[in-house]
Amino acid sequence: MKGGVAPLSQYSAGADFSRKFALAYQACIIGEEKARRCKMDFSFRERQDNLERLGREEFDIVVIGGGITGAGIAWDAALRGFSTALIEKGDFGSGTSSRSSRLIHGGLRYLRYFQVDLVYEACQERFLLLKHIAPHMVRPLPFIYPVYKGHGMGLPELRVGMWLYDLLAFSRRVGRYRMLGPDEALKVEPALEKAGLKGAAFFYDCLGNDSQITLATVKAAYKAGAVPLNYVEAIGLLKSQGKVRGVAVRDALTGKELEVKAKLVVNAAGPWADQILAMDSPSYTEGLRLTKGIHLVVRRERIGNQNAMTISSPRDGRFVFLIPWWQFTIIGTTDTDYQGDPDIVYADAEDVDYLLEAVNHTLPHVELRSEDVISTFAALRPLAFKGGASPYEVSRKHRIFETPGGMLCIAGGKFTTYRKMACDLVDKAAEKLAKEFSRFPKDKCRTYQTPLPGGELLPDGETLALWEKATGLSKEQMDYLSFSYGSELENVVRLIQADSSLAEPIVPGLPYVKAQIIHAVRHQMAITLKDFMVRRTRILYEAPDGGLGAAPEVARLMAAEQGWDQARVEKELADLRQEWEKTQRFRRS
Numbered sequence: 001m002k003g004g005v006a007p008l009s010q011y012s013a014g015a016d017f018s019r020k021f022a023l024a025y026q027a028c029i030i031g032e033e034k035a036r037r038c039k040m041d042f043s044f045r046e047r048q049d050n051l052e053r054l055g056r057e058e059f060d061i062v063v064i065g066g067g068i069t070g071a072g073i074a075w076d077a078a079l080r081g082f083s084t085a086l087i088e089k090g091d092f093g094s095g096t097s098s099r100s101s102r103l104i105h106g107g108l109r110y111l112r113y114f115q116v117d118l119v120y121e122a123c124q125e126r127f128l129l130l131k132h133i134a135p136h137m138v139r140p141l142p143f144i145y146p147v148y149k150g151h152g153m154g155l156p157e158l159r160v161g162m163w164l165y166d167l168l169a170f171s172r173r174v175g176r177y178r179m180l181g182p183d184e185a186l187k188v189e190p191a192l193e194k195a196g197l198k199g200a201a202f203f204y205d206c207l208g209n210d211s212q213i214t215l216a217t218v219k220a221a222y223k224a225g226a227v228p229l230n231y232v233e234a235i236g237l238l239k240s241q242g243k244v245r246g247v248a249v250r251d252a253l254t255g256k257e258l259e260v261k262a263k264l265v266v267n268a269a270g271p272w273a274d275q276i277l278a279m280d281s282p283s284y285t286e287g288l289r290l291t292k293g294i295h296l297v298v299r300r301e302r303i304g305n306q307n308a309m310t311i312s313s314p315r316d317g318r319f320v321f322l323i324p325w326w327q328f329t330i331i332g333t334t335d336t337d338y339q340g341d342p343d344i345v346y347a348d349a350e351d352v353d354y355l356l357e358a359v360n361h362t363l364p365h366v367e368l369r370s371e372d373v374i375s376t377f378a379a380l381r382p383l384a385f386k387g388g389a390s391p392y393e394v395s396r397k398h399r400i401f402e403t404p405g406g407m408l409c410i411a412g413g414k415f416t417t418y419r420k421m422a423c424d425l426v427d428k429a430a431e432k433l434a435k436e437f438s439r440f441p442k443d444k445c446r447t448y449q450t451p452l453p454g455g456e457l458l459p460d461g462e463t464l465a466l467w468e469k470a471t472g473l474s475k476e477q478m479d480y481l482s483f484s485y486g487s488e489l490e491n492v493v494r495l496i497q498a499d500s501s502l503a504e505p506i507v508p509g510l511p512y513v514k515a516q517i518i519h520a521v522r523h524q525m526a527i528t529l530k531d532f533m534v535r536r537t538r539i540l541y542e543a544p545d546g547g548l549g550a551a552p553e554v555a556r557l558m559a560a561e562q563g564w565d566q567a568r569v570e571k572e573l574a575d576l577r578q579e580w581e582k583t584q585r586f587r588r589s
């Protein structure tokens with residue numbers, strides 16, 4: 001026994017038994033080889049193996065872009081038995097997919113624009129994510145939509161909207177909605193402004209851990225046999241007789257260039273999709289529209305909200321969300337056309353003012369100021385459809401199209417609908433592969449019933465309590481960690497069991513512990529310091545100093561795992577500082 005912590009088996013014999021049973025079951029059902037892979041790590045070592053395979057093998061499908069869309073496609077394609085590679089130029093999820101509003105939702109606002117089919121689809125997908133695919137990373141989120149005299153939507157309009165929203169979810173609703181009078185609304189959400197309050201709708205959507213869902217989807221693709229690689233950039237397309245037959249790539253860590261051969265290339269590069277299209281033909285364009293959305297992170301007690309809130313901007317009537325995230329409230333978002341470089345998007349003073357104005361208009365007692373903003377994050381929407389005077393009115397549906405060179409592209413969509421988007425794309429890919437190469441799938445789309453890693457055998461309350469006792473972590477920490485890892489939290493617990501110093505907090509007051517650093521390197525393919533501080537955790541956005549004070553210790557542990565020298569450590573620290581400065585740029589502009 002090291003560090004005074006009793007062996008885990010003493011606490012969780014039942015859970016251990018069910019896990020062993022599940023592995024034995026997997027071995028019978030999916031074969032010894034796949035069961036062995038299920039137990040394998042997902043670390044920088046596997047990245048090296050994957051890189052070698054990338055240059056050696058010919059794939060059925062190579063997917064460009066490791067956001068949620070590309071990850072979903074790689075997962076689905078691999079499950080259907082296609083040999084699949086996924087290449088991502090930065091970290092998995094480093095584009096829009098780690099900077100969303102973190103809602104897994106039907107999208108109440110789309111009803112304003114009569115996008116009933118989109119809302120229906122999103123409600124179905126919300127249910128699948130909550131119940132089957134990512135029950136560990138998606139939770140019901142109670143929402144309140146207050147109505148004020150002379151401002152925003154009226155009560156009759158809201159009542160109709162709620163009725164339709166509920167109807168579209170039908171048996172797949174998260175919870176029943178209620179219309180509340182002003183007194184009841186204040187009881188449910190004391191943070192509401194009393195003056196002028198006419199009533200409210202109380203309903204349910206879901207909260208989702210976007211960056212962790214993306215990582216888990218990539219890992220699921222890997223477990224299903226795909227070859228995913230972060231820090232590998234597509235720099236050109238390989239062509240044979242005018243047809244795209246592979247991708248030229250560069251490993252960002254070594255600068256080494258490779259040619260990856262494939263029967264079919266898929267462009268899932270989100271806001272960068274036009275850049276990949278230009279590699280096929282410089283004159284080819286689908287005219288994707290990029291719009292910027294930003295969020296503010298403030299301490300929750302500054303707003304005092306217990307539920308998520310939907311308010312309206314006094315400037316243009318757009319919805320603005322106030323989303324509770326443990327000790328914080330995330331406020332967003334904006335929607336403005338963007339013509340700049342997708343690699344350097346950030347929130348400016350005007351974006352921040354827009355959101356502060358919306359909050360202070362509906363909740364004047366809060367008096368939120370820019371000094372209350374701990375950090376900001378910004379991302380781009382690659383809208384697939386034209387039309388709509390303002391970006392807000394453009395459809396969020398997805399679109400799949402084929403280039404003259406035979407590359408399949410996917411654009412638009414929502415985080416919530418990624419599984420369905422991937423399924424539609426892989427259906428198209430399967431058709432093409434069958435027709436052009438007589439290559440047939442072994443299976444149909446199965447993602448609707450397949451849990452992501454960590455979602456298979458969720459630790460129940462009893463197990464969490466035992467783990468709490470075994471590690472000395474608080475209930476809040478356990479709650480947060482299980483929302484990140486589900487059953488894979490057991491890895492973190494075991495690390496702490498082996499070395500109790502790994503239970504130390506990384507930043508005092510935040511739930512993150514040092515064991516997560518080791519877990520991220522060994523099981524989540526964290527390659528850089530930013531990968532850990534921004535996407536494996538949210539320290540960059542939540543710590544008042546962006547975690548710069550804690551960064552040398554995090555870098556020390558990552559260096560020990562990966563064998564970094566001092567020069568690499570310094571580069572990692574400098575990169576993190578630069579990223580943090582981006583979250584603070586609104587203060588200077």
Ligand SMILES: Cc1cc2nc3c(=O)[nH]c(=O)nc-3n(C[C@H](O)[C@H](O)[C@H](O)COP(=O)(O)OP(=O)(O)OC[C@H]3O[C@@H](n4cnc5c(N)ncnc54)[C@H](O)[C@@H]3O)c2cc1C
Pocket residue numbers: 064065066067068069070087088089090091092093094095096097098099100101102103104105232233234235268269270271272291292293294333334378379380381412413414415416417
């Ligand atoms: C502000 C905002 C809030 C949102 N909130 C929500 C929400 O709450 N709920 C919801 O359902 N949806 C939400 N969305 C929509 C959702 O987040 C996006 O639809 C989704 O994340 C897009 O994922 P993606 O994989 O298509 O793009 P991305 O996540 O951007 O992934 C594309 C990837 O391609 C990579 N790439 C680019 N070029 C190359 C190259 N040459 N080689 C290799 N890789 C490359 C990029 O690095 C990037 O990681 C929001 C969007 C925004 C902008």
